[in-house]
Amino acid sequence: MAGFGTTIFAEMAELARRSGAINLGQGFPDTDGPNEIIEAAVDALRSGHNQYPPGDGIIELRSAIADHQAARYGMRLQPDGEVLVTTGATEAIAAALLALAGPSDEVVTFEPYYDSYAACIALGGATRRTVPLGAPDEPIDLDRVAAAITPATKVLLLNTPHNPTGKVFTVAELDGIAELCCRHDLIAVTDEVYEHLTFDGTVHVPLATRPGMAERTLTISSAGKTYSFTGWKVGWICGPAPLVSAVRTVKQFLTYVSGGPLQHAVAAALRLDDSVVDTLAASLQAKRDRLCAGLESAGFGVRRPQGTYFVTADIRPLGATDGMEFCRTLPDTAGVVAVPTQVFYDDTDAGRPFVRFAFCKRDEVIDEAVARLAGLAAGDRGTPVAEGTVSTT
Numbered sequence: 001m002a003g004f005g006t007t008i009f010a011e012m013a014e015l016a017r018r019s020g021a022i023n024l025g026q027g028f029p030d031t032d033g034p035n036e037i038i039e040a041a042v043d044a045l046r047s048g049h050n051q052y053p054p055g056d057g058i059i060e061l062r063s064a065i066a067d068h069q070a071a072r073y074g075m076r077l078q079p080d081g082e083v084l085v086t087t088g089a090t091e092a093i094a095a096a097l098l099a100l101a102g103p104s105d106e107v108v109t110f111e112p113y114y115d116s117y118a119a120c121i122a123l124g125g126a127t128r129r130t131v132p133l134g135a136p137d138e139p140i141d142l143d144r145v146a147a148a149i150t151p152a153t154k155v156l157l158l159n160t161p162h163n164p165t166g167k168v169f170t171v172a173e174l175d176g177i178a179e180l181c182c183r184h185d186l187i188a189v190t191d192e193v194y195e196h197l198t199f200d201g202t203v204h205v206p207l208a209t210r211p212g213m214a215e216r217t218l219t220i221s222s223a224g225k226t227y228s229f230t231g232w233k234v235g236w237i238c239g240p241a242p243l244v245s246a247v248r249t250v251k252q253f254l255t256y257v258s259g260g261p262l263q264h265a266v267a268a269a270l271r272l273d274d275s276v277v278d279t280l281a282a283s284l285q286a287k288r289d290r291l292c293a294g295l296e297s298a299g300f301g302v303r304r305p306q307g308t309y310f311v312t313a314d315i316r317p318l319g320a321t322d323g324m325e326f327c328r329t330l331p332d333t334a335g336v337v338a339v340p341t342q343v344f345y346d347d348t349d350a351g352r353p354f355v356r357f358a359f360c361k362r363d364e365v366i367d368e369a370v371a372r373l374a375g376l377a378a379g380d381r382g383t384p385v386a387e388g389t390v391s392t393t
Contacts, residue, residue: 004119008343012327021331022369024291025339027163027309029360033228034269034276041232041265053260055252057085057236061263064270065236073206075214081241084248087258088233089193089222094120095251096189096218096237097155101126105154108145112344112351114163114191129153130346135303136167142176149184156186158207161194164312164341164356166305168202171210178210187243188217193225193235196277198307199285208239218243223266225309226277228360234259234266284309284359287366291359294370309360312341316353318376323355334372 009026016023032038056062062079069075077083086092093116101107103125109117111130121128129148133140149156158177160169169177181188188207195204208217222235237247269276292302292311301314320326323340330336342351359366 001119001122004122007115008339009115012337012339015328015331016337019331019335019337021335021337022365022372023337024357024359024361024366024369025327025337027225027358027360028230029228030362030365031228033280034272036272037227037229037265037269040268041262044261044264049261049264051260053085053257053263055257056080056083056248057257058260058263058267061085061234061236061267061270064267065238068270069206069219069238073209075206075208075219075238077238078241082244083236083238084244084251085263086220086235086237086251087255088224089191089220089235090116091233091251091254092220092222092235092237092247093117093157093189093191094123095247095254096220097121097126097157098124099246099250100187100189100243101155104152106150106152107155107157108148108153108186109157110140110159110162111346112164112341113157114159115344117157117159126154127152128346132347132350133162133165133167136162136165136306138167140169140173140176142173142180145177146180149180149186153184153186155189156181157189157191159191160207161192161198161204161307163194163308164310164339164344165303166308166310166312168198168204168306169207171205174205174207174210178207178213181216182212186216188213189220190217191220193220193222194308195221196226197281197284197309199281199288200306202306204307215240216243218247223269226280227266227269228280232259232262232266234262287359287361287363290363290366291357291370294366295357295373298370298373298376300373303354309358310356311359312354312356313338314353315355321353323352327355334376336369336372 012025062083065083066077066079097120106127107121108129131144190207208219218239220237224230303312327340338355341354342348345351
């Protein structure tokens with residue numbers, strides 16, 4: 001882990017805490033999800049579900065996950081053996097990469113990438129190879145994906161909907177990736193935590209549903225992002241029994257189990273009508289539009305996301321070129337915290353002029369952040385918010 005240091009999220013969160021700036025850096029909502037899910041957690045706590053759950057996760061949750069995959073995507077999974085509950089999607093990613101890619105192996109992924117990918121690949125001793133992504137509506141270059149694959153490549157790690165770009169991979173792109181995985185006998189690990197948070201009619205399609213992929217894909221998701229309970233850390237990984245078994249072998253020595261009562265609540269959440277997640281997605285789309293319009297008015301170049309919690313902004317129209325420097329000074333210059341996306345790139349020069357803002361916040365928080373950012377060009381920090389009127393988280 002030499003060279004990884006403290007995550008950018010911890011650094012930016014500390015900047016927000018010290019300065020009192022509005023934190024649009026971290027991807028967590030500032031309001032809780034549906035009350036009926038909270039009540040299901042309370043009921044589980046009061047009903048005695050407070051000891052170790054089964055190692056694979058409670059059967060109620062594993063069955064709900066299998067039913068969700070079948071209803072949404074036509075994926076047929078056995079709750080026993082093909083579904084594993086994890087401590088959030090991050091543990092699922094870590095356990096999968098540790099199980100499948102070792103010192104002689106390579107993992108191909110896309111950049112920018114969620115920062116845990118690089119760390120987990122390094123923990124297993126494998127080598128990371130990356131393929132660049134452009135704006136959300138730019139098609140991927142399948143020739144560059146093919147060029148990144150070598151005889152040592154073991155795993156292709158895909159994130160869709162993609163953090164931080166907000167890209168949702170199209171069926172044609174997924175079919176191209178599937179063909180490469182089948183041709184080179186690769187295992188695909190897919191991070192789909194934003195599967196329900198897509199906008200403008202964009203539809204998420206799991207890679208596992210594409211030809212030849214069901215038998216070679218591990219699909220990862222989580223309740224935290226879908227239902228706005230990011231602190232619960234209840235995720236899952238599903239796929240062919242031999243691959244899930246390999247992940248379980250690692251996972252049992254990481255956390256073994258976690259979140260017993262919360263697993264009951266997530267099982268209840270997955271049984272709710274689709275309108276619950278559709279309403280949350282529609283709310284996020286409106287927040288995306290609100291923040292994008294504000295950033296554009298403030299002079300940023302905006303890459304409009306097709307999904308997730310995040311929008312990528314180009315700082316060059318403001319006369320800035322270094323996202324890291326820009327984000328480290330932004331709490332003082334504008335009272336807002338963002339994340340420099342260059343930390344998600346191997347090719348740091350490609351990511352240097354971009355920063356990431358989170359829009360999973362209350363409307364008044366977004367509006368105040370936009371008002372503060374609007375003063376950047378004029379060198380004005382903006383009007384401070386009276387204590388208690390707008391949360392800075």
